[in-house]
């Protein structure tokens with residue numbers, strides 16, 4: 001079996017009838033940390049949505065966390081999502097419940113029932129993001145950086161092979177962004193989780209250099225391929 005966590009080939013990415021990205025080909029291995037950059041509207045979110053099953057893949061092939069994306073139906077999506085953590089720019093926390101209940105909601109929705117296992121997973125995820133014992137807090141009682149950590153804890157709950165992050169530092173000040181970057185980098189390095197992160201933030205990229213995929217003129221360019229070709 002391949003060690004790629006994402007393998008996409010000859011893929012065309014659509015929004016409705018509009019072709020957004022053409023002939024997309026790349027592989028990302030276990031534990032790799034990869035940036036996804038490109039101008040506004042160039043297709044970063046569309047590509048991520050295709051990888052997490054929000055947009056269907058009509059042409060080409062993609063294997064994501066051992067799931068064949070092509071031909072997947074809506075009922076297959078929850079099974080894919082159990083192997084993927086998704087982190088958003090604007091956190092997507094439920095504002096009417098505390099951190100613990102936000103995390104429990106995800107575990108129950110992904111099939112967990114036993115209270116002691118649920119508690120164990122929540123405590124473990126909160127500890128990983130530096131928010132141990134903060135389960136009682138309401139989202140509005142937390143800073144943007146803390147809410148982003150809760151969002152990352154939520155993404156980690158099911159021990160995913162892959163984290164897809166869509167501009168996770170987009171709403172944060174530079175110092176808080178650094179903390180979030182160090183957390184995401186340690187998730188890939190220490191836990192062996194693959195991270196693909198869309199960003200506009202070149203300060204972050206320059207500070208923490210890594211492989212870059214770039215959406216440009218309907219194509220995805222790969223810094224690894226550019227380097228390999230000199």
Ligand SMILES: Nc1ncnc2c1ncn2[C@@H]1O[C@H](COP(=O)(O)OP(=O)(O)OP(=O)(O)O)[C@@H](O)[C@H]1O
Nearest residue numbers: 015016020038039040041042043044045046047215
């Ligand atoms: N729901 C939608 N229906 C139709 N077209 C869409 C939809 N969402 C995005 N698009 C179009 O698809 C193209 C790519 O958008 P996408 O959001 O993937 O770009 P992006 O690179 O993520 O942009 P940004 O950096 O602003 O988030 C744009 O032309 C956009 O207008």
